[in-house]
Amino acid sequence: MAALERRHFFIAACVAIFAAGVVGAVFSYHRAERLALEELTANARRCAVAFQNAGLGALEGTPADLEKPAYASVKKRLVELREVHPDVHFVYLFRPLPKQPGHVVFLADSEPAGSADISLPGDEFAEAPESPGLQSILASRQPATEGPLRDEFGVWMTAYAPIIDGSGHLDILGLDVAAKTWRAGLLEQAFRSALYIWLLFGLPLVVQLVVRRRSAQARTILKLSEAVEQSQSALVITSRTNRIEYANRGLCEQLGYTRNELIGRDWNEFYSLDEAGAAESLTAAMAAGISWEGEWTTRRKSGEHYPVSSVVTPVLDRRGRVLCFVTAWRDLTEAKRVETELRTAKNQAEAGERAKGEFLDTMSHELRTPLNGIVGFTSLLLDTSLTTEQREYVQTVRSSGEALLRLTGDILDYSRMESRPPPLETESCEVRALLEDVLNLLAAHAAAKGLVLLHQVGPDVPAVVTVDAGRLRQVLINLVGNAVKFTEKGEVEIRVRARADATEAEHGVRLDFSVRDTGPGINNEDQKRLFRPFTQLDASIHRRHGGTGLGLAISHSLVRLMGGEISLRSELGRGSVFRFSVKAVEVEPRVESMVLTGRRVGLVVRTPGLLRELFRVVAAAGGVPLACRLDDLGAAGVDLAVVDCDQGVMARVLEVAIDTTGWPVGAVIGLVTMAQGAEDRRHLRGIFHTLLSKPLHHDTLVATLAGSRSAEQADVRPLFDLRVLIVDDNAVNLRLLQGIVTALGCRSVAVSGGREALDALAADGRFDLVMLDLRMPDMDGLEVLRRVRSGEAGEGARGVWITIVTADTQSVTRGELFELGCNDFVTKPITLASCVAALQRRQHEGRA
Numbered sequence: 001m002a003a004l005e006r007r008h009f010f011i012a013a014c015v016a017i018f019a020a021g022v023v024g025a026v027f028s029y030h031r032a033e034r035l036a037l038e039e040l041t042a043n044a045r046r047c048a049v050a051f052q053n054a055g056l057g058a059l060e061g062t063p064a065d066l067e068k069p070a071y072a073s074v075k076k077r078l079v080e081l082r083e084v085h086p087d088v089h090f091v092y093l094f095r096p097l098p099k100q101p102g103h104v105v106f107l108a109d110s111e112p113a114g115s116a117d118i119s120l121p122g123d124e125f126a127e128a129p130e131s132p133g134l135q136s137i138l139a140s141r142q143p144a145t146e147g148p149l150r151d152e153f154g155v156w157m158t159a160y161a162p163i164i165d166g167s168g169h170l171d172i173l174g175l176d177v178a179a180k181t182w183r184a185g186l187l188e189q190a191f192r193s194a195l196y197i198w199l200l201f202g203l204p205l206v207v208q209l210v211v212r213r214r215s216a217q218a219r220t221i222l223k224l225s226e227a228v229e230q231s232q233s234a235l236v237i238t239s240r241t242n243r244i245e246y247a248n249r250g251l252c253e254q255l256g257y258t259r260n261e262l263i264g265r266d267w268n269e270f271y272s273l274d275e276a277g278a279a280e281s282l283t284a285a286m287a288a289g290i291s292w293e294g295e296w297t298t299r300r301k302s303g304e305h306y307p308v309s310s311v312v313t314p315v316l317d318r319r320g321r322v323l324c325f326v327t328a329w330r331d332l333t334e335a336k337r338v339e340t341e342l343r344t345a346k347n348q349a350e351a352g353e354r355a356k357g358e359f360l361d362t363m364s365h366e367l368r369t370p371l372n373g374i375v376g377f378t379s380l381l382l383d384t385s386l387t388t389e390q391r392e393y394v395q396t397v398r399s400s401g402e403a404l405l406r407l408t409g410d411i412l413d414y415s416r417m418e419s420r421p422p423p424l425e426t427e428s429c430e431v432r433a434l435l436e437d438v439l440n441l442l443a444a445h446a447a448a449k450g451l452v453l454l455h456q457v458g459p460d461v462p463a464v465v466t467v468d469a470g471r472l473r474q475v476l477i478n479l480v481g482n483a484v485k486f487t488e489k490g491e492v493e494i495r496v497r498a499r500a501d502a503t504e505a506e507h508g509v510r511l512d513f514s515v516r517d518t519g520p521g522i523n524n525e526d527q528k529r530l531f532r533p534f535t536q537l538d539a540s541i542h543r544r545h546g547g548t549g550l551g552l553a554i555s556h557s558l559v560r561l562m563g564g565e566i567s568l569r570s571e572l573g574r575g576s577v578f579r580f581s582v583k584a585v586e587v588e589p590r591v592e593s594m595v596l597t598g599r600r601v602g603l604v605v606r607t608p609g610l611l612r613e614l615f616r617v618v619a620a621a622g623g624v625p626l627a628c629r630l631d632d633l634g635a636a637g638v639d640l641a642v643v644d645c646d647q648g649v650m651a652r653v654l655e656v657a658i659d660t661t662g663w664p665v666g667a668v669i670g671l672v673t674m675a676q677g678a679e680d681r682r683h684l685r686g687i688f689h690t691l692l693s694k695p696l697h698h699d700t701l702v703a704t705l706a707g708s709r710s711a712e713q714a715d716v717r718p719l720f721d722l723r724v725l726i727v728d729d730n731a732v733n734l735r736l737l738q739g740i741v742t743a744l745g746c747r748s749v750a751v752s753g754g755r756e757a758l759d760a761l762a763a764d765g766r767f768d769l770v771m772l773d774l775r776m777p778d779m780d781g782l783e784v785l786r787r788v789r790s791g792e793a794g795e796g797a798r799g800v801w802i803t804i805v806t807a808d809t810q811s812v813t814r815g816e817l818f819e820l821g822c823n824d825f826v827t828k829p830i831t832l833a834s835c836v837a838a839l840q841r842r843q844h845e846g847r848a
Contacts, residue, residue, distance in 0.1 A: 017201045021194035028193035040159040048161035048173040061095040061105045065121040074108045082110035090176035127151045148179035155179040238325045242267045256301035271296045289314045289322045307332040374401040429469035432457050438476045439695040446484050447675035453695035454493040461498040464588035475555045479578050483517035490518025491609045507586040514579045521572040595706040596623030602638035621702045634662025641668045719745030720839045726750045727757040728773040740835045754779025758793045765796025774806035789821040
């Protein structure tokens with residue numbers, strides 16, 4: 001506190017002294033200005049006396065004066081007066097004009113003949129009316145001053161003195177001094193006064209400050225000396241010849257010597273450098289006068305050796321010459337022991353982590369393999385002749401299997417997210433189809449609760465983007481699944497918009513998703529912990545709805561992995577909205593098909609959200625949507641119609657026959673839910689042209705209204721004439737892959753191990769493609785790949801196209817596989833679409 005008060009005192013004293021100097025300077029400036037004006041006036045008077053009897057009466061103040069001897073005499077005297085005063089720039093004589101009060105003309109000036117600034121007799125002084133000093137002397141006939149004033153020759157300080165002859169006739173002498181020189185003199189005088197004041201009052205303060213600082217330095221040096229002496233670190237000062245000059249208590253205690261035993265001894269006796277080249281680097285650093293840091297081994301008096309960490313620092317004089325060296329070191333005995341223990345523990349932890357990783361990789365493979373069969377064979381089943389209902393059921397089975405597969409993978413990935421985030425697997429993805437697949441997966445649960453599932457895709461969203469579709473799908477499943485789980489009535493809606501992403505290169509976009517529900521809402525306190533793993537809002541939620549509490553934590557990690565952030569806006573009793581964004585690359589822009597242009601489409605829908613969605617879909621296809629009642633459908637004058645077969649419609653169907661007279665001759669589509677059984681659907685088929693399940697597939701709905709086939713029916717399957725060798729130790733996978741490639745026009749040979757694959761390639765090197773699994777018991781896919789590329793399967797097979805097919809995405813990266821020589825990579829589950837894409841890449845490369 002005392003130091004702070006002293007500091008405030010010194011600051012206040014400095015401010016006061018500075019202010020006193022400024023005040024003195026201002027006072028001196030004004031005093032000097034007054035004296036300088038008086039001196040300038042006195043000089044003007046003395047000069048005027050010189051012209052009292054100079055024959056000015058002979059001058060008329062006209063150009064004719066130039067020929068008169070009196071003018072030459074006056075001119076000479078003016079020049080001489082100017083030379084006497086070096087600060088004077090102009091001396092001149094004025095004569096007032098009797099007929100023009102306030103105006104004057106020049107009689108003569110001090111400029112030599114031929115000067116560009118000369119004023120000739122009779123020249124009027126144009127600035128006379130604006131010159132206060134000149135007007136004053138004209139009025140009072142008393143000396144006057146003015147300035148600084150500017151005229152055509154510069155800025156001046158001027159003094160005027162009267163010249164009055166015996167007849168009372170008035171002439172005026174003027175004396176000009178440059179304003180710059182004038183001010184410089186005044187400022188010099190002011191600064192000198194301020195300097196005197198500052199020195200007078202500041203010098204004692206400075207002396208006191210220096211004395212106090214020297215005292216503080218002395219105390220600091222004493223404290224530093226005591227700190228060095230009492231430090232537990234070892235400190236030693238050695239001369240340039242490596243003789244010990246000082247050793248502190250810490251060094252004596254470490255080495256076991258007294259200070260007297262150490263002083264004067266050669267420092268080289270007490271250390272040895274184990275690392276190769278360390279001695280040379282230390283010697284070089286000391287010779288160059290620079291610091292050195294490292295570790296060495298030191299010997300105690302007892303003969304024991306121990307490790308130390310050392311810093312050798314040179315002490316230089318003002319000329320940069322080395323005076324001595326200061327060495328500080330720290331005993332590393334305990335640190336080395338702890339380091340050894342930590343290294344052992346780290347190796348054990350890494351071994352455990354590797355074992356954990358291997359276990360998770362094995363589990364991932366074992367779980368994905370049967371799921372791959374489920375998803376793959378449902379894909380093949382979808383390629384057969386099915387009724388509309390059967391196709392919807394199989395699609396749901398496939399969507400459920402794919403979701404379960406991704407859920408399994410993500411839960412296994414979660415244990416790696418802390419230390420090794422899972423890599424992104426980008427692929428082409430139809431945004432609308434992805435949203436509809438997610439809703440299909442949750443349709444049965446939503447229908448059982450009477451919830452309406454809605455989705456909206458903005459017009460700016462591309463039709464196809466490159467994104468990690470699997471992880472994006474998982475995030476949506478988690479969010480929509482939670483919304484369906486916790487919402488008892490109302491609706492759940494997914495929306496997606498797109499905007500340009502400046503952080504991406506060409507075609508970069510950012511997809512903004514939102515998942516809205518009409519559930520109970522979440523209070524602010526619960527929102528803060530909602531994204532933590534294994535967290536649920538209360539125990540009753542877990543009992544009523546189940547779940548592990550991992551969904552939102554996984555979603556949060558996956559969204560950040562895809563370059564976005566996730567957020568929540570919610571109010572109790574008003575539902576919740578989860579928002580997140582991901583980075584993507586546009587592959588194909590969306591183009592709306594205007595197949596319903598001019599068609600009037602009646603919408604018999606009582607749910608407001610679903611009605612809004614249908615309005616948007618019909619209008620986007622060029623149609624004219626009209627809201628109708630079921631009883632008025634025949635008289636509505638519409639071309640097509642969509643009827644939501646809710647409980648009210650079903651009651652009408654079951655209780656009375658609906659009059660379809662006058663109904664549109666075009667398609668009349670009934671919308672049903674997964675909760676409606678076969679009996680209900682049988683009744684509805686007798687009334688409607690087609691039944692479509694909710695949630696809606698927008699493209700399917702529009703195609704059905706327009707009389708087109710569905711997207712699944714309209715696809716034309718490509719055929720490939722390729723010979724394929726399929727290698728997998730799992731019989732289900734072998735059968736699935738053979739079924740898919742055979743359906744795509746390929747001829748295949750299937751083997752169940754790596755050794756058999758090498759034998760098959762060696763026996764027949766004419767295969768166009770090898771589809772190779774990574775994990776096999778006898779010889780894994782990596783070893784097969786190495787041996788094929790090394791020529792062990794024959795020179796004809798060395799360059800065969802090899803596509804890796806695996807569910808293990810963690811133990812080896814794609815980059816490592818490509819470095820080993822694989823040509824392509826397909827992740828299980830294998831679907832018809834992924835297999836078509838892989839065969840197309842092989843076929844395209846064959847043409848190239």
